[in-house]
Amino acid sequence: MNDSFGASIALVRDTFREAFARKIFWGLFGLSTAMILFFLFLLRIDVVEGGLAAFQMFGQTMSPRTDVDRLVRGVYAGIATFQYIWGVFLAVFASAGLIPSVLEPGRIELLLSKPISRVHILLGRYVGNVLVVACNIIYLNLGVWTIVGVKTSIWSPMFLVSIATTIFIFAVLLSVVVLVGVLFDSAALSIMIAVALMIMSPILAQTSTMLRLLSSEWSRQIWRTLYYTLPKVYDIGKMTMDAVQNRTFGGYMPIWTSAVFAVVILAGALTIFARRDF
Amino acid sequence: MTSEYAIQTSDLTKVYRSRWKRREVRAVDGISLQVPRGTIFGFLGPNGAGKTTFVKMLLSAVHPTRGSALIFGQDARIPESRRPIGYLPENHRFPTYFNGTGMLDFYAALSGMDSTQRRKRIPEMLELVGLEKWGSLRIGKYSKGMLQRLGLAQALIHSPKMLILDEPTDGVDPVGRRQIRDLLTQFEEKGVTIFINSHLLAEVEQFCREVAILDHGKVALSGKMQDLTAGKGYRLSVAQVPEALAEELRGRAASMTSRNGLFDFQFATRQGANEALDLLRAQQCEIESLTPTTSTLEDVFVRTVEK
Numbered sequence: 001m002n003d004s005f006g007a008s009i010a011l012v013r014d015t016f017r018e019a020f021a022r023k024i025f026w027g028l029f030g031l032s033t034a035m036i037l038f039f040l041f042l043l044r045i046d047v048v049e050g051g052l053a054a055f056q057m058f059g060q061t062m063s064p065r066t067d068v069d070r071l072v073r074g075v076y077a078g079i080a081t082f083q084y085i086w087g088v089f090l091a092v093f094a095s096a097g098l099i100p101s102v103l104e105p106g107r108i109e110l111l112l113s114k115p116i117s118r119v120h121i122l123l124g125r126y127v128g129n130v131l132v133v134a135c136n137i138i139y140l141n142l143g144v145w146t147i148v149g150v151k152t153s154i155w156s157p158m159f160l161v162s163i164a165t166t167i168f169i170f171a172v173l174l175s176v177v178v179l180v181g182v183l184f185d186s187a188a189l190s191i192m193i194a195v196a197l198m199i200m201s202p203i204l205a206q207t208s209t210m211l212r213l214l215s216s217e218w219s220r221q222i223w224r225t226l227y228y229t230l231p232k233v234y235d236i237g238k239m240t241m242d243a244v245q246n247r248t249f250g251g252y253m254p255i256w257t258s259a260v261f262a263v264v265i266l267a268g269a270l271t272i273f274a275r276r277d278f
Numbered sequence: 279m280t281s282e283y284a285i286q287t288s289d290l291t292k293v294y295r296s297r298w299k300r301r302e303v304r305a306v307d308g309i310s311l312q313v314p315r316g317t318i319f320g321f322l323g324p325n326g327a328g329k330t331t332f333v334k335m336l337l338s339a340v341h342p343t344r345g346s347a348l349i350f351g352q353d354a355r356i357p358e359s360r361r362p363i364g365y366l367p368e369n370h371r372f373p374t375y376f377n378g379t380g381m382l383d384f385y386a387a388l389s390g391m392d393s394t395q396r397r398k399r400i401p402e403m404l405e406l407v408g409l410e411k412w413g414s415l416r417i418g419k420y421s422k423g424m425l426q427r428l429g430l431a432q433a434l435i436h437s438p439k440m441l442i443l444d445e446p447t448d449g450v451d452p453v454g455r456r457q458i459r460d461l462l463t464q465f466e467e468k469g470v471t472i473f474i475n476s477h478l479l480a481e482v483e484q485f486c487r488e489v490a491i492l493d494h495g496k497v498a499l500s501g502k503m504q505d506l507t508a509g510k511g512y513r514l515s516v517a518q519v520p521e522a523l524a525e526e527l528r529g530r531a532a533s534m535t536s537r538n539g540l541f542d543f544q545f546a547t548r549q550g551a552n553e554a555l556d557l558l559r560a561q562q563c564e565i566e567s568l569t570p571t572t573s574t575l576e577d578v579f580v581r582t583v584e585k
Binding site: 003006010013014017018020021104105106107108110111113116275277278 | 387
């Protein structure tokens with residue numbers, strides 16, 4: 001059991017090492033740092049008795065059009081949206097190479113020669129990859145949350161929900177990256193398919209409209225199947241925005257169906273990896 | 279772990295099938311092989327004979343189509359069966375983001391060593407392979423020979439009971455080769471089984487106790503090195519041999535070659551060589567030399583794969 005735990009730690013650490021040997025991950029952290037610095041130095045907010053007395057960006061005083069609470073929620077929503085869409089896209093882009101690299105001839109044989117199961121090897125890489133990206137997401141969100149909180153004295157814990165949802169949707173998309181990586185050893189194809197799922201999601205989410213527009217029952221059935229089967233990147237993003245802005249949202253179906261999708265895809269990837277010859 | 283054999287395979291077969299073209303390649307064809315514990319075993323064969331596929335099946339990197347493989351009596355498909363194995367693959371590709379120490383630490387952790395054991399063992403291993411000064415250098419900057427030695431340290435770090443080495447001296451200079459050979463001999467003395475897949479026949483002949491020669495996926499020949507190379511004989515070099523006599527001796531000899539008027543006859547027995555000598559002396563032929571010879575592993579190998 002201890003051996004197994006030690007091997008798991010080694011596999012996760014190896015993923016961290018490889019991730020940080022790739023400049024693209026430093027780019028991700030650099031981008032997060034730039035955003036944190038932006039809020040640290042360029043956002044000036046003076047609050048008097050709960051109202052917005054002065055609001056400066058880039059040193060220019062802006063007209064206070066709203067109260068501080070709304071402004072802060074707007075800032076959080078902007079950050080959460082940016083991170084949810086662009087952060088996840090960049091994370092998928094950065095991660096896509098981490099699966100094919102471990103399957104390279106001359107490297108995989110050595111890993112397989114160790115007394116650990118194939119499931120262990122692939123899950124170690126998957127978990128390591130999720131943790132690397134989670135570090136970046138937590139770093140950015142906590143950084144912005146702390147700075148905005150200190151400057152406004154408004155601490156909105158609901159913003160931290162976006163940490164969980166962004167990590168979750170990345171983990172879902174990473175399962176696709178892992179499956180495509182194991183099947184085709186191709187980082188480019190992994191990115192294409194993961195991004196295609198991101199793009200398809202807002203289209204598929206227009207279910208009620210599309211079901212009215214589609215003329216045949218079978219096409220409506222296909223639409224429903226696709227909507228309920230594929231990960232709901234858009235719906236979960238919308239849930240995140242609602243949560244950050246203290247709005248109510250309807251049900252957790254997008255989360256659990258996406259979780260089921262990730263589990264099935266990951267199980268498929270593990271099965272294929274376990275059966276493959278190297 | 280009570281088996282007297284380090285490796286035991288039965289009818290081990292691997293057939294690769296192309297999905298679309300329905301073509302079949304029988305890479306390994308029903309190999310039943312037994313490698314006793316504590317020996318140095320040479321696994322030879324021409325390119326494409328199936329050596330690497332066989333080794334990969336032992337490590338469960340390739341799934342057999344048929345048959346079974348046991349490592350120290352344990353089914354090779356079980357991860358635990360690989361605990362007593364140290365493996366150095368051919369054309370290894372160690373991640374270049376590691377330095378020497380980090381690389382050993384990673385593979386040692388995967389082999390089940392805890393951090394205390396690793397901290398103690400890593401400097402010892404680096405020293406053993408002569409890389410003690412280079413442990414902190416990124417392995418992207420290592421020469422091929424250094425990488426090979428680091429790979430060997432990786433295979434040895436967890437004190438395995440068996441080493442499976444694919445071309446262990448590939449890219450290593452002659453001095454380094456000698457060092458690796460000496461090192462492996464030390465491990466043999468400690469009872470470690472060493473299974474070597476190599477093209478360097480002279481090297482295999484020097485330090486392997488047993489060999490198997492693979493051809494077209496099957497074991498074409500196997501046995502103890504001393505038995506396989508014991509094909510003793512006599513080489514008779516003679517000048518000015520009349521044509522008729524040369525023809526007669528060609529029939530008696532195992533082989534005959536001639537160049538610039540000098541004939542080389544190879545006789546399998548001393549009696550055959552003496553009879554030929556009598557015939558040659560009777561016709562006033564010039565005897566250049568008479569030399570006892572033994573078969574080299576290369577002779578055995580070429581004879582086996584050319585059959």
